[in-house]
Amino acid sequence: MxxxxxxxxxxxxxxxxxxxxxxxxxxxxxxxxxxxxxxxxxxxxxxxxxxxxxxxxxxxxxxxxxxxxxxxxxxxxxxxxxxxxxxxxxxxxxxxxxxxxxxxxxxxxxxxxxxxxxxxxxxxxxxxxxxxxxxxxxxxxxxxxxxxxxxxxxxxxxxxxxxxxxxxxxxxxxxxxxxxxxxxxxxxxxxxxxxxxxxxxxxxxxxxxxxxxxxxxxxxxxxxxxxxxxxxxxxxxxxxxxxxxxxxxxxxxxxxxxAELPALDAGTWFDAERGRLEALLARGGFDEADGIAQRLALAADQFIVLPGSRRDEPPGGSAGESAFRSVIAGYHWFNDWGRDTMISLEGLTLCTGRLDEARAILRTFAGYLRDGLLPNLFPEGGREALYHTVDATLWYFHALERYVLRTRDIALVGELYPALQDVVAHHLRGTRFGIGVDPRDGLLQAGAEGYQLTWMDAKVDDWVVTPRRGKPVEIQALWYNALRLMAGWARLLGVADDGCDALADRVQAAFNARFWSSGRGHLFDVIDGPAGDDASLRPNQIFALSLTHPVLDRDRWDDVLAAVERALLTPVGLRTLAPGEPGYQARYEGSLRERDAAYHQGTVWPWLLGHFVDARIRVRGRTGAREFLQAFPAQLLEAGIGSLSEVYGAEPPHRAGGCIAQAWSVAEVLRAWLVTRERRKADG
CATH class of the missing domain: 2.70.98 (Beta-galactosidase; Chain A, domain 5)
Incomplete structure (x- = not known):
């Protein structure tokens, strides 16, 4: 013990x-x-x-x-x-x-x-x-x-x-x-x-x-x-x-x-919670020697849930409550979101030693797959999930890969592989919201009037602030990564890869031929949109070199990293739009319409820093990577005490905003904190 x-x-x-x-x-x-x-x-x-x-x-x-x-x-x-x-x-x-x-x-x-x-x-x-x-x-x-x-x-x-x-x-x-x-x-x-x-x-x-x-x-x-x-x-x-x-x-x-009050002994209640948390820290190997890692691991606990409003209706493939887990995206108003859950899974569960819960989350969401799509969100008080997302499903492949890398649980890959094949098939022939592969180049396109399908999903009434219809850069990175993972899992399971490797080759060639903006010195954010190609400098391009299988050619890595670091990096995360770009907003404040107008138009998101650190280590090595996280210990005493906020203003003093406790902020900062602490044989 x-x-x-x-x-x-x-x-x-x-x-x-x-x-x-x-x-x-x-x-x-x-x-x-x-x-x-x-x-x-x-x-x-x-x-x-x-x-x-x-x-x-x-x-x-x-x-x-x-x-x-x-x-x-x-x-x-x-x-x-x-x-x-x-x-x-x-x-x-x-x-x-x-x-x-x-x-x-x-x-x-x-x-x-x-x-x-x-x-x-x-x-x-x-x-x-x-x-x-x-x-x-x-x-x-x-x-x-x-x-x-x-x-x-x-x-x-x-x-x-x-x-x-x-x-x-x-x-x-x-x-x-x-x-x-x-x-x-x-x-x-x-x-x-x-x-x-x-x-x-x-x-x-x-x-x-x-x-x-x-x-x-x-x-x-x-x-x-x-x-x-x-x-x-x-x-x-x-x-x-x-x-x-x-x-x-x-x-x-x-x-x-x-129906009944538990035993009315306050000491028992408090002692039980302390014992539970001490056991969680022991399982994850967190001790007082690194108080920040311990604090972030405790914060992570608040997001992993057996959803109380849906505990009576576990999805197909989840046998009982022990296999039914999800992630609250943020407090106070978010419920569980597919995208946030998959991005957060590694930091919340794998980095904290909660491997059984990681498995339960993956199996829970597999039960909610419909038409090749993972749910975007479960609305407050509602029974039916909403599916208007192009990236949540692709992040699922990433989350599963990180889980398998940590656990070597090949059995789960075998269990989920048919569902993943179905996901790829739906994307190849086209599914809801205009999501599907363009047969001309193998790239993944998405767009439906009135819907926000990527993580930049602000919408006020009928106004979609950042529609990003067409072929967004991070969607291609995630699609390519998913195809390479599927091919690898096929080899692991001893089955045919259904052409995933060949399609990935085609995606990579098309991506590198189409997405580089020589005039701007960085990647396009979206190509083939209703108004053509969008060369706005946004952080989404960082995923083209941060994922396990980077779609971007190696000779462009340093250019992309430098562009992001120069214009988007702040002490608390990455700006969502570079200063000087049309529509840039320096402050996240005011009415709902004013805030949503700034939500992805400059406002800083901490979760992006995790992938920036991954990319930076891949390009320049581990030395000095921890310096990008030095602002976060102080942030644990701001806004939501003991946790990290959803967003921060684009300019100093980078005032916290949005949810006071956000799952992917905590997850990715914790993961990056551990990555920059641990010594590994290779930088990947």
Whole structure:
């Protein structure tokens, strides 16, 4: 048995007088391995529609619901109550003074911990969700100083996290009282219109729930306002509990949407989560000697899920829950996406020693193949996958190749090979959304009016911002790589390769004849588009030399790398468009339309840095490669604490944006961190 590895805490120091905006703009996230989560600002008040103390991912009704929106935690002092929670209101006022009393915030593993000094009483708050259960626990401990009377007021929903915000005085739910297995009281909160029942209990049970309905009217979600969305909601509180917080007796609130509350012992919940994470680190070989790698490995855990909203409908080819796994693309609003999953698989699972889960993910998505395509995404609350993607399917070949390289699991290749042959056949004869091989040159084309098919997929209403119809550069790189992999697997399995090697030769010749822009000194981004060839300098060309089988001729490698490094490289990733190109956007901010106009028009994406590092090592060797990752340790203390954001602004100070925790950002930075740390016999 591998001994557990100690968890290195991530600490954000704090002192009275520091700007509370630093707490309001940073967010914590706890997940449960089912797509559900708890999250909020470090300041203790919600700033997004997605923030909630408990946001389970339900199978019925499907989707993620903000079941508990917040707690107000009031601790009595001689000068009156101190509120460690609270909210901001549309008129500019706010409840809550957490910043005056906070002394430290830290992540113990993935557990957020706040330490407050309230007139000499040192109070610790921490939050955990048990893995694989729709439940949450908030624990309060008096670490030092005199006992304090504490009142906890509960604010409830439930609404689906992406539903319209409502300012309504009508009570959203009904209350019932029940008895727990330990004899204490359980509050049952039922929303009849959705048949959601939330069970809540407080321990020690020295105070019964006191019903006292109140409404906080016109609560402001500041981030939603800044992003151009609905930003005001009435928050309803049915009442709360009052108890004495003493050193010898911790207090905790438990909530679940399961039929029964688990054993109401907070210590057991927290110890189980710590033990689980220590075991994961041990399995992946991560220890305190490399705290950044350990921290990224912990962050990776939050994305690997058994999807709670679909656990009752595993796809064909996945025998039961043990073989049903997926990847949440990003928190708070993304579900599982095929493209993001396949790009992230190596970093999230193979680099962390989670080989069984990698296999389960590959088998799960194979069961969702339709007409030779992998799903693009599973919409929130929906049953049917959407398939409008040209690259997700091709990334599947890459993910499988990386898995086989690590595990030598030839049996899985044999199991999946017929499905992969079907994928190639569909692409040869043409499939949905205009995806198919051009018989004139063997290159892969794609395009359908109104659809965004590549990873540059921003769309506002009917406006596809970067349509990239025609033959995008990275699609050819992925197609060529897939053909070479198929030919290699055919030889491995002792079967005919169906002409994959010959077709790959043709693709490579056509690519190198067509994609080089001699006038620009780099590759075209798209050829044969509706308006001709697009020579915009974008990062997509890096894949022509970063994949296992590079489609680009060797004598162009240095030119492409130099062009990308010169115009697109930043400390936090690659720009999606070079400065000076038509349409370049320096900032990712404003309304949805403004943000989507910048999403792939200059905005920086960290995940691209993984393939830049691969290409750089291939061309120039390993020396100095780690320097391209030096900004990320500091980023772990920004935006989503302990994780990496989806995007960053194109110009300094490269402000974080999008999701506060993004799967492929974490996966590719972790993978690149390990690649630049490890010594290998050859640079590939």
């Amino acid at each position: 591998i001994p557990p590895r100690p968890l290195v805490p991530l600490v954000l120091p704090w002192k009275p007088g520091d700007d509370p905006a630093a707490l309001r703009e940073r967010e914590w996230l706890v997940t449960n391995g089912m797509g559900g989560f708890a999250s909020g600002s470090l300041l203790g008040m919600p700033t997004r529609r997605y923030h909630g103390l408990f946001v389970p991912n339900l199978s019925e009704p499907k989707g993620r619901y903000v079941a508990l929106s917040r707690l107000d935690e009031l601790i009595e002092t001689s000068a009156g109550p101190v509120n460690l929670g609270g909210a901001e209101f549309i008129d500019g006022t706010r409840k809550g003074v957490a910043e005056r009393h906070l002394r430290e915030f830290r992540l113990d593993g993935l557990t957020p911990v706040w330490v407050f000094d309230i007139d000499g009483s040192i109070v610790e708050r921490s939050i955990v969700m048990p893995h694989g259960r729709n439940a949450v626990c908030v624990r309060w401990r008096l670490l030092d100083g005199p006992a304090r009377r504490m009142r906890v007021r509960l604010y409830v929903g439930p609404r689906r996290q992406d539903a319209a915000l409502v300012c309504d005085d009508a009570r959203p739910c009904e209350l019932e009282r029940a008895t727990a297995q330990d004899g204490g009281q359980v509050l049952r909160i039922r929303q009849p219109t959705r048949d959601i029942v939330l069970r809540v209990a407080v321990r020690p049970d020295n105070s019964a729930f006191v019903e006292d309905w109140q409404i906080d009217r016109e609560v402001l979600f500041r981030v939603e306002r800044d992003r151009g969305y609905d930003r005001v909601e009435h928050m309803h509180s049915p009442g709360g509990w009052s108890f004495e917080l003493r050193q010898e007796c911790e207090a905790a609130l438990f909530a679940t949407t399961d």
